[in-house]
Amino acid sequence: MSKRVLITGASGFIGKQLVKDLVLNGYDVVGINFQNQVDFRHNNLKIVTLDLLDFAAVKDFIQSNRFENLIHLAWYGDKKCHSHNINIEWVGASLNLLKYFKENSGKKILFAGSISEYDFEYGYFKEDLTPLDNKSLYGQSKAALFNVARTYCGQNEIDFKWARIFNLYGQFERPERLMPYVITSMLKGEDVKVSPCTKYQDYLYLKDVSKAIVKFFESDVQGAVNICSGEPVQLKTIVEKIKELTNFSGNILYGAIPAGFEDPVVVGNCLKLKNEVKWTPEYSLDDGLTECVEWWRGQINV
Numbered sequence: 001m002s003k004r005v006l007i008t009g010a011s012g013f014i015g016k017q018l019v020k021d022l023v024l025n026g027y028d029v030v031g032i033n034f035q036n037q038v039d040f041r042h043n044n045l046k047i048v049t050l051d052l053l054d055f056a057a058v059k060d061f062i063q064s065n066r067f068e069n070l071i072h073l074a075w076y077g078d079k080k081c082h083s084h085n086i087n088i089e090w091v092g093a094s095l096n097l098l099k100y101f102k103e104n105s106g107k108k109i110l111f112a113g114s115i116s117e118y119d120f121e122y123g124y125f126k127e128d129l130t131p132l133d134n135k136s137l138y139g140q141s142k143a144a145l146f147n148v149a150r151t152y153c154g155q156n157e158i159d160f161k162w163a164r165i166f167n168l169y170g171q172f173e174r175p176e177r178l179m180p181y182v183i184t185s186m187l188k189g190e191d192v193k194v195s196p197c198t199k200y201q202d203y204l205y206l207k208d209v210s211k212a213i214v215k216f217f218e219s220d221v222q223g224a225v226n227i228c229s230g231e232p233v234q235l236k237t238i239v240e241k242i243k244e245l246t247n248f249s250g251n252i253l254y255g256a257i258p259a260g261f262e263d264p265v266v267v268g269n270c271l272k273l274k275n276e277v278k279w280t281p282e283y284s285l286d287d288g289l290t291e292c293v294e295w296w297r298g299q300i301n302v
Contacts, residue, residue, distance in 0.1 A: 002068045002069065003026055003027045003028060003069075004027070004028040004029075004030070004067065004068065004069065005022060005027050005028070005029055005030070005067065005069040005070065005071060006030045006031075006032070006065075006067040006069065006070045006071070007019060007022065007029060007030070007031050007032065007070075007071045007072075007073065008032045008052060008070075008071070008072045008073055008074035008097070009032070009033075009072070009073030009074035009075070009112070010029075010031025010032055010033050010038055010047060010073075011031070011033035011034075011035070011037055011038045011047075012073060012074065012077065013077075013168075013170075013172055013173060013174075013206070014073055014112070014165070014168070014206065014209060014210060014213075015031070015033075015038075015073050015074075016038060016039070016040065016172060017170070017171075017206050017207060017209075017210040018071070018073070018210045018213060018214070019031050019038060019040055019045060020040050020210075021210045021211060021214050022071075022214060023040075023042045023044050023045050025214055025218075027044065028044045029044060029045045029046070030046050030047075030048065030065070030067070031045065031046070031047045031048070032047075032048055032049075032050045032052070032074065033047055033048075033049060034049060034050065034051055034052070034074075048061075052074055052093045052094075052097060053089060053090075053093050055092075055093070055096045058093075058096055058097055058100060059096075059100050062097070062100040062101060062103075062104050063100065063104055066104045066105045067101065067104075067105070067106065068105055068106065068107045068108065069107065069108050069109075069217075070097075070101050070106060070108070070109045070110070071109075071110045071112075071213070071217065072094060072097060072098075072109065072110070072111050072112065073112045074090075075087075075090050075094075075112070076089075076090055081138055082116065082136040082137065082138040082139070083136060083137055083138070084137070084138075085137070087137045087138050087140075087141040088137070088141060090141065091141050091144055091145050094111070094145050094149070095145070095148060095149070095152075098149055098152060098153075101158075102152075102153075102156050102158060106158055107158060107159060108158065108159035108161070108217075109149075109153065109158060109159070109160060109161065110161040110162070110163055110213065110216065110217050111145070111146070111149060111161070111162050111163070112163055112165055113142055113146055113162045113163055113164040113165065113224060114138070114139065114142050114164065114165055115164065115165065115166040115167065115202075115226075115228070115266065115268065116134050116136055116138055116139035116142065117132045117134055117139050117142045117143040117146065117164065118130050118131070118132060118133075118134060118139075119131045119132070119133040119134060120134065120135070120261070120263040120266060121263070123263065123264070123265040123266065123267070124265070124267055124268075124269065125226065125266075125267070125268045125269065126226075126268075126269040127164065127223070127224040127225060127226055127269070127272055128223070128224065132146070132147075146162055146224065149162075150162070150223070159222060160222055160223065161216060161217060161221070161222055161223070161225070162223060162224040162225070163212075163213050163216055163225060163227050164224050164225065164226050164227060164268075165209060165227045166202045166203070166204065166226065166227060166228035166229075166266075166268050167201050167202055167203045167204070167266075168203065168204050168205070168206055168209045169203060169205060169206065169288065169289075169292065170205055170206025170207065170209075170288070170291075170292060171206065171291075171292065171295045172206075173206075178194070178235065178238070179238065179242070179289070179292060180292075180296060182194065182238075182239055182242050183242055183246065183292060183293055183296045184296055184299075184300055186242060186243060186246040186248035186250070187246055187293075187296060187297055187300060188300065189248075189250055190250065191250060191251045191252075191253055192239070192248075192250070192251065192252045192253065193253045193256035193257055194235075194239060194252065194253065194254060194256060194257060195235070195254070195255065195256075195257050195258060195259040195260065196236075196254055196255045196259060197234065197235035197236035197238075197239055197254055198234065198235070198236065198259075198264070199234070199235050199259060199261065199263070199264055199265070199266070200232035200233065200234050200235075200264065200265045200266070200267065201232065201233065201235065201266050201267070202228045202229055202230065202231065202232060202233075202266060202267040202268050203229060203233060203238075203285065204227065204228060204229050204281060205281070205283040205285075205287070205288030205291075206288075207282070207283060207288075208281040208282055208283050208288075209227055211279070211282070212227050212273065212277070212279050212281075213227065215277055215278070215279040216273075216277050216279070219276070219277050219278070221272070221276045221277050225272050225273050225276075225277060226268040226269060226270055226272065226273060227273065228267070228268030228269075228270050228273070229268075229270065229281060230267065230268060230269060230270030230271075230274075231267070232265055232266075232267040233285060236254070238285070238289070239252060241285065241286065241289055242289060242293065245289055245290055245293045246293055
């Protein structure tokens with residue numbers, strides 16, 4: 001099969017890293033961006049600007065270029081992304097993209113799914129077992145797309161892969177999220193205002209997430225695969241690790257803000273990723289946080 005691949009969301013948090021990893025793995029990459037820029041440059045990378053919500057423009061682009069391989073990362077990711085009504089528009093946009101991909105030589109597609117498809121009340125999530133019944137519109141939209149796309153690809157002989165991505169952290173993460181906020185506040189010597197941080201979550205470093213997606217894409221495994229560590233870590237442990245890495249001696253105000261979610265434990269089963277895809281992480285939490293601290297130190301010049 002051709003090593004030419006179309007990737008949507010190429011300028012996003014995951015996309016920036018994935019574009020680089022695909023090129024370094026010998027792919028000719030065409031990346032779609034819309035709002036942000038892709039800083040990485042390579043002879044085997046072409047970046048095009050396209051609004052995926054413009055169905056007619058997507059049709060024209062796919063018909064004019066024809067791809068056998070597609071990785072679809074793009075989705076709405078700004079404020080209130082879990083409740084925003086635009087989620088249903090992205091279901092439609094994704095199905096429109098899939099339709100014209102299929103009609104124009106499409107053979108293999110990987111979608112970016114989400115931990116937020118799962119019913120969080122279960123706490124421990126396994127593909128093909130844990131119900132996809134999240135309370136959010138975002139989670140329901142992703143789950144609906146998964147079900148329709150899986151059936152459509154099955155009856156049209158398209159290799160279907162669904163990377164169900166769990167919590168991740170890394171360079172270019174939005175500054176208001178937990179790890180960037182704690183890192184930058186500590187580097188600046190400011191008080192750190194966080195929730196009680198008693199919850200347990202499942203985190204992977206961005207570079208590991210990207211490599212897991214490439215490995216999954218190149219494997220014979222189809223269907224949904226959890227992209228996760230399988231190891232729950234308490235949020236307070238993360239904050240304290242960052243404190244050590246930044247030599248912070250100021251105040252950490254636990255409980256200064258409310259917790260962002262109610263569920264005490266959110267962790268994935270990673271056996272399918274490990275045993276079938278044959279992938280394991282390269283970075284420990286300490287390794288990933290160390291790189292993040294140094295990257296943010298450069299961003300804020302301290």
